[in-house]
Amino acid sequence: MNKDKMLVEAIRDGIVLDHIPAEKLFQIVALLHLDELSTPVTIGNNLLSARQERKGIIKMAGHFVSAEEIDKIALLAPNVHLNVIRDYQVVEKRKVSLPSEIHGLVRCSNPKCITNAEPMQTFFHTSIEETKGAKAVLECHYCGRKTRAEEAELL
Ligand SMILES: [Zn+2]
Structure with missing residues (x-):
């Protein structure tokens, strides 16, 4: 099992944003107002991707993001991967996509x-x-x- 998969599986319900360019991570943290959340949030940065690029990851347990927030993430970093976790399973995995x-x-x-x-x-x-x-x-x-x-x- 690779380490990314373990990170994704560690939460029961929530969202994992993966493949965030390292230099964009804290902009996305600010955009999502993660400092105001009282639910568990894990933020990692400068992790190496499979392609040996530095990336950031945000895991939010018991919290989901709105369609508008997803659009804003796509504006900053169009290739971020969004994983939706329910009952420890990845029920949705996609790139955030920029609307036309x-x-x-x-x-x-x-x-x-x-x-x-x-x-x-x-x-x-x-x-x-x-x-x-x-x-x-x-x-x-x-x-x-x-x-x-x-x-x-x-x-
Ligand atoms: Zn104008």
């Missing part, structure tokens, strides 16, 4: 964009850039400004 459109969640980085002047929801088209690791790119529907998702200001 993002409504709200992120501010447009163009100060002249209409979404920064009017009380309206932002709207972005997403794509993945595969140079130097997968990076999500957001293109504003209204002004066309492209922003790297990891540099975008979350709302």
Whole structure:
């Protein structure tokens, strides 16, 4: 049995986020407000993946994440693996996937964009850039400004 599998099997019900790029781990910890949880949370970083890359892992027992939180994780790190554990079994295992459109969640980085002047929801088209690791790119529907998702200001 490999060690990753043991980590996943150690909780009864909850979520395991695996293959988090090491440099993104604490951004995701902040995004999920893990400091406010009273349920057990295990955070590991700089663990070696099968491909010998440094990765982070977050295990949350008795806690699940919302669809909006999953979208935000996908914005920061589009290849994170999400495992849903119920009664010690992995019942769902997938990569967090970036929706093709993002409504709200992120501010447009163009100060002249209409979404920064009017009380309206932002709207972005997403794509993945595969140079130097997968990076999500957001293109504003209204002004066309492209922003790297990891540099975008979350709302
Ligand atoms: Zn815009």
